Amino acid sequence: MTVSSILLSRRGIPAVPGMLMLCALPGCIQLNAPDKPIEINLNVKVQQEVVVRLQQDAKDLIQNNPELFPQ
Amino acid sequence: MTRTLLLGGAVLMAGALILGGGLSSRASAQTPAVSAAVADGSVGEQADGYLGINGSVSAEVRAGVEAINIKRRAAYTDLAAKRGVTVADMAAATGCQTLASRVKQGQTYRIGGGAWQVKGSGPIALPAYCSTAN
Numbered sequence: 001m002t003v004s005s006i007l008l009s010r011r012g013i014p015a016v017p018g019m020l021m022l023c024a025l026p027g028c029i030q031l032n033a034p035d036k037p038i039e040i041n042l043n044v045k046v047q048q049e050v051v052v053r054l055q056q057d058a059k060d061l062i063q064n065n066p067e068l069f070p071q
Numbered sequence: 072m073t074r075t076l077l078l079g080g081a082v083l084m085a086g087a088l089i090l091g092g093g094l095s096s097r098a099s100a101q102t103p104a105v106s107a108a109v110a111d112g113s114v115g116e117q118a119d120g121y122l123g124i125n126g127s128v129s130a131e132v133r134a135g136v137e138a139i140n141i142k143r144r145a146a147y148t149d150l151a152a153k154r155g156v157t158v159a160d161m162a163a164a165t166g167c168q169t170l171a172s173r174v175k176q177g178q179t180y181r182i183g184g185g186a187w188q189v190k191g192s193g194p195i196a197l198p199a200y201c202s203t204a205n
Binding site: 050051053054055057058059061062065067068069070071 | 102105106109110139142143146150153154156160161164165167168169173175178200202
């Protein structure tokens with residue numbers, strides 16, 4: 001936080017506008033926190049396992065009930 | 072534990088027999104008609120896990136297809152509950168299997184809402200979600 005932004009904050013003006021002003025200068029990198037939570041998707045593997053399991057169930061179902069699967 | 076499961080299974084099966092008794096004797100009489108319809112392509116497997124009718128068929132065949140689909144749905148419902156998935160997912164998984172290994176050359180099949188197709192000499196191009204079907 002810069003001196004100017006602290007000063008601005010002390011005067012009751014939020015620090016953010018101060019920073020925005022500074023970032024208007026060239027060479028300033030502005031980082032914004034993402035507005036959505038960061039998600040790491042672990043569902044892919046689980047879903048794949050479910051599919052494999054269902055395929056086995058399906059095979060068993062067909063094998064055990066050939067009358068339901070006429071050829 | 073195993074015994075409990077077996078007993079549970081026996082009770083369920085007995086229930087299914089009582090419930091399905093009338094239906095199954097009728098359906099079994101219709102199965103040859105449905106088999107013939109599958110052979111001539113007027114009835115075919117669908118990727119959604121159910122039999123479908125392609126064109127016009129006799130009332131007997133139609134009733135047979137409906138009876139089979141009702142029983143399939145009951146089986147899918149059962150397995151879906153066991154695996155904690157939707158009935159449609161279980162049915163679609165079975166559809167992958169029927170398309171991959173059950174439909175013979177010259178028989179018809181349908182994927183999604185698409186047109187009926189006749190299976191050629193090669194394997195059917197399955198939907199992506201079937202990628203593990205073998």
